[in-house]
Amino acid sequence: MRRTGILIRARRRPLRALAAAASVFAAVVAWTLVAGPTAAAAPGGDCALPRTAAHHSEGVDTWNAAFPRPSTVLDAVMIFLSFPDAVPELTPAEVTADHFPATSLFYDRASYGRFQLRAHPVDRWIPMPHRSTDYRIRRDWDANRRGGYLRDAVAAADPAVDFSAYDLVYLVADPNAPGVDADATKVVNLGTPLRADGTDLRRLVTVFEQHPPDHNVLAHETGHVFDLPDLYSRPAIGSDADWDTRVGDWDLMGSQFGLAPEPFAWHKWKFGWLEDHQVQCVFRRGTSWHELTPLETAGGTKLVVVRTGRRTALAIEARSATGNDAGLCREGVLLYEVRSNRESGEGPVTVLDGHPATSACQDGSAYPPLADAPLGAGESYAYDAGLVRVTVASHSVDGSWTVKVSEG
Template identity: 55%
Template sequence: MTAGPATTASADEPCTLPRAPLHHSEGLDSWNEEYPEPVGTVRAVMLFLSFPDAKPKLSPRRIADDYFPATSDFFRDASYGKLDLRADIEAAWLRMPADSGDYGIRRDWDASLRSAYLRDALKVVSPRVDLADYDVVYLVADPDAPGVDPDATKVVNFDKPVTVGDAEIRRLVTVFEHRVPDRNVLAHETGHVFDLPDLYHRPDDPHGDWDTHVGDWDLMGSQFGLSPELFGWHKWKLGWLGHGHVDCVRSTGTTLHTLQPIGAPLEDGDPEADTRLAVVRTGPAEALVAEARTPVGNDSRSCTRGVLLYRVRSDIASADGPIDVVDGHPDTGACHAASVHPRLADAPLETGESYYDADAAIRVEVGERTVTGGWNIKIVRG
């Protein structure tokens, strides 16, 4: 598995936030070398597992079409062309030794049964493929096998790397989707492979709301979101944006910023003429971020637009709320027929609107749109 340091974050940048020693920290002052760096060519392999209790109805290639090239296209656009995710598709079904029902596959999986599944899967695939050639490994279970639970799709992280031939495997993407799979599900799981956290909130009530933290506004919150483009903070963390694309508000007073849409292609030339984020450090491990969102690129299905504000905490683990979107219109919602969380669907601020954070003494005022589709904003820090 390949890994390398991020090239766009540094410990002396006052707005980066420190990376904490917890699962998928949102800190980006350094890169976690246990994860492959998502810049340049990243090689993936997709392998297909069948079971004695079910004869597959579809070919691996037909199932792979549900995921590629869509997943590669998502990351190509999100990364401004800086990530080329190339997937090799294994053309044959690889038969597991036990029936699908014997593994007890489900979301909250019994640890011993999950270990048995992974052990058998690696034993089956290792003679077929040299896993050392790949940065990402997708294990896809036969979607028609009776014991396959689509809610179990996830990334499995090993406490210690598992040696398979010449490869040291730190994590695997285990796919248990039924046909047709959830939209963007593989892109979400691949985001974890690149050290991005879950942004949803798992309620105690199984029928409760999972999307209270970020709503539609990032793939890592919901793969069903209308606006699945990754937050600019994540693009900065992954090395797709550099310091020149980020305005860091370091002191009190008034500053002016022009934000280009986060989903639009980057302009060639001077990056300081193409600002994508305005960041205000509000604590040792916390920042307030502003970015422009419009129906472009991966956000083409968005039903609202404007300047989106959100708070980032680098000391909060994955799925515990490391990012919270600021609701710019708390008394209303939008996109009720399609949004995963309508209350936050109209969160962005538009021209003439503002937000005041009384605790941090920060006001964000949204001005006129630019000819390139972004917004001018003013940040007043008390």
Template identity: 60%
Template sequence: MPSARTPDGVDHRRLRRLAAVVTSLSALIATSIVAGPATASEATLSCALGRTDAHHSEGVDTWNDAYPRPRGTLDAVMIFLSFPDSRPVTDVGELSRDYFPETSRFFDRASYGKFRLRPHVHKKWIRMPHPSSSYGIQRDWVDGKRSAYLRDAVAAADPSIDFSRYDIVYFVADPDAPGVDSDATKVVNLEQPMRADNADLRRFVTVFEQSPPDRNVLAHETGHVFDLPDLYHRPQDNKGNWDTYVGDWDLMGSQFGLAPDPFGWHKWKLGWLTDKQIDCAGLTRHALHTLRPLSAPMEPGDERRPRLLVVRTGPGSALVMEVRDASGNDRSVCREGLLVYRVRNETASGSGPVQVIDGHPGTSACRGTSVHPPLADAPLGVGESLRDREDGVRVEVTGRTAAGDWTVKLTRG
């Protein structure tokens, strides 16, 4: 179908595929994973919001054990599926290079080297028993057909794959098969797991991308495997702007964003930032806070240098500040500076659990490359300030230190 481009040149038809969040597979697949037992995370600070029953809750006080936590090394298997109605025209090795090693590098940079995603690419096509057109692959998939697709994929791969060896399973469909719809890429969570190789299989990343795929699409979907929410805004009838909540900031909003590095709040949630790097701020007239840029490499002594400034504004909400600059995953960022956003722990994935506060509400930037130009220049520069109308907090960037850190002053009113 024709490309649906905005006047700014952003292809939102392709962005919409991310909005196909988890649907049910009859009694097998649930739209939200059943909450696992709570285990204490590193977050013990007063500004750490509690985890709630919201799907992919932004609470950071506990970790949901239903999801693997991305610290140390996790092993992922990438399995390529072919169909009787189409002979693959591309080698699986070539297709795998669409995703790796770049996805692993993205997480290595985002986690400061604390997490390694180790891919294992199965070198041969796995033949599905039925034509691609028989599965009805599409964005909002019919329950029974999607269930059949997953059952067939596991059964076809099981003789060649020891599923018990892997933490993550990627099923990649032949991009040239006639029944493959690229809008259908998503993570599927199982309420009742499938069983293979004495392992419970609770979650699959189903990939239906063309080659080359959308930028950072696999990192976005893998973020869901780690309990991160969708941060985009899905408008009614799928019409309108999808990126009004966070714009280019954090790939869980848009994998096309100019600044796709995860928010510092997400790095805290995942364990890549520790409590020692979080500044829980009170509101006084004279206190200054110093922040290390979020993407700066971890150096000796950095474990005690704050990268996240948090003001608890209510039982389920917080105002968060971090410095974003043109390095690491954010090397293409439109505007550097202090980014301010609000987090709510009771707001579900896709409904705005994080919302960026625009430091320059009267202007836009990077038209033609930004997914949402009004928020592309949201960060504050030195000497600039904003007042959050909802909570009455004034944020002012007062300067830079010789070491490259940023100084911030917070006041009430």
């Protein structure tokens, strides 16, 4: 399953051009950029983009209560489904090992130990009433057939599973059944929930992976359960365009095969894995200095945000080759744009390429042109027609990066 997108270049922000004339408005709206002798850096609250009606909005000012928040412990049941037209060649334990403990370990590392995903696999195959081929399983699945599959799966599992005891439900199909299509693995959001054990089931993860599965696939789909958007873009049918041009290897919600799958600092802030004091908001014109510690390690400042509009921001973080990012191609300071009014798959995040003339890691990167996107010591990036300049002043032996942000 490929995860990909289209690079959108920085554009001039009309709000900044109007800022000098908007002094009254600026007194009311905290994010408006006003003239001043130096840039002010404050905790992240002033730069928390508002959550909008967009599907999986990147807004961080409030949490969408329709989704479970990965802040402490969540329990997931894994239900293994067999079909009359195939005898499972694997045991449930073998299929479980395809996904756990790897998925739990990914989130444990990403959350700095703040979140625990506990898997509860059913220890037997549960038979479905129809052949796998009868369900016509596909990525773009007929809604009626998909609905029938979900109803059959929940009804078949209900005698063996207390659905009220779990926060997440993984419906795992026999990977060797003839009608199973691995590209159909996804989270299904139900407008009208299914009901079982006195519980409304509004969100189900349908797993159709082959054995062994795609890398990080369940971590990616679980991210949707936590209200994260797809950061790739899906080309038109028949197009040979690359899917990964928006964020490349960065963040598993882009490419689950990426060399740097650690969630963006923005997503960690959204989940509450980062405190507001670990996010510095730049909200006045001038110059500010920031010391960023690597995103993959606990403690310190993780994110600098330049608010660029009502629903847009420039995000700055440091990435290092450790933890979930042990295989990343290039360490450094990563810049990306965030838009809280863009739908999942429609470009809510775009990584800015610090080295647009070069590529890296041709053999392993999901999208080599962005594999070397981070800035190194002594390098700068001019954003928004030069109105914002981000300069990496130094890289310390302890791993921290000193960054200067100049505006105006």
